[in-house]
Amino acid sequence: MIVGAYRRRVNGQDRQIKIPNGYQAACLANASAYVKGDIRSVAVGSVLASRQLIGDTGFPVGLAYDEDTLFWARLMSKASLAMTPQPVMVYEVSPARSDDRFAINPVRRFLEWRRESRTLTDCGIPVSALKTREGLVALKIARVHYARGDLDIAARFLAVAAAAPKRRSEAWRCLRYRFKLAVRRRLSAPRVEPRGAL
Numbered sequence: 001m002i003v004g005a006y007r008r009r010v011n012g013q014d015r016q017i018k019i020p021n022g023y024q025a026a027c028l029a030n031a032s033a034y035v036k037g038d039i040r041s042v043a044v045g046s047v048l049a050s051r052q053l054i055g056d057t058g059f060p061v062g063l064a065y066d067e068d069t070l071f072w073a074r075l076m077s078k079a080s081l082a083m084t085p086q087p088v089m090v091y092e093v094s095p096a097r098s099d100d101r102f103a104i105n106p107v108r109r110f111l112e113w114r115r116e117s118r119t120l121t122d123c124g125i126p127v128s129a130l131k132t133r134e135g136l137v138a139l140k141i142a143r144v145h146y147a148r149g150d151l152d153i154a155a156r157f158l159a160v161a162a163a164a165p166k167r168r169s170e171a172w173r174c175l176r177y178r179f180k181l182a183v184r185r186r187l188s189a190p191r192v193e194p195r196g197a198l
Contacts, residue, residue, distance in 0.1 A: 001047060001049045001075060001076070001079035001082075002048040002082045003023070003046065003047050003081060004020070004047070004048075004083070004084045004087070004088035004089070005017050005018060005019040005046070005084065005085050005086060005087045005088065006043045006045075006088060006089045007087050007089075007090050007091065008090075008091050009090050009091065009093065010093045011093075011094065014090075018040055018043075019040075020040060020083045020084075020085075021040060021083075022038060022039040022040065027079055027080070028125070031077035031123070031124075032126060032129040033129075034069070034076055035069065035117075035120070035129045035130060035132070035133045036132040036133060036136075037132070037136050043089065043091040044068050046088050046089050049075055049079070053075060053079050057071070057074050062112070063109075063112060063113050063116055064101050064102075064109040065101045065109070065137070066117075066133075069133070070117055070120060074123055077123040077124055077125060078123065099144045099148075102140060102144040103145070103148060106141055107153075110137070113137065117130050131164050131165055132165045132166060134164050135163070135164025135170065136166075138158070138164065139161040139177075141153075141157040142154045142161060143177065146177060146181060146184075151185055155181055158181065
């Protein structure tokens, strides 16, 4: 499996080149780190994988999001890896389209994704790594719903993210969003006017 660099293009604007890094010699360590977000994610199209490696590993097309992470993690769990710092593609990103995936039927889609992600235990990826991933995905969903004003859904997913194992940076983001959510709820609560004496 060869992982190449790629350039992100967001809404038509070229952004930084994403160079693969953090990979080790141990397959399972790479797969677990990838799931936890400790290794930079790859873009579909920036990877070459042998037909023998892929075998009968299917791409989980029925999921609304993060299906590529599950696919790459499964391959990484058994792949010898090489990397190239040269960009091999341009990855077009539409933030609105990306966010829309998290806005539709959020609870059902998250449960479907989590059920599929837990199948990665059959290739040796520990549940602790999968729980970390659940927190990362839940935080993304919470962010989208907070931005769109759906504070109840944002709070539900923020609670999932807060309960998951996480790095210090994600813990800080959770705290920040909890504070912002509390402030926004307080500001949007209906004001109760004091009643005068009768």
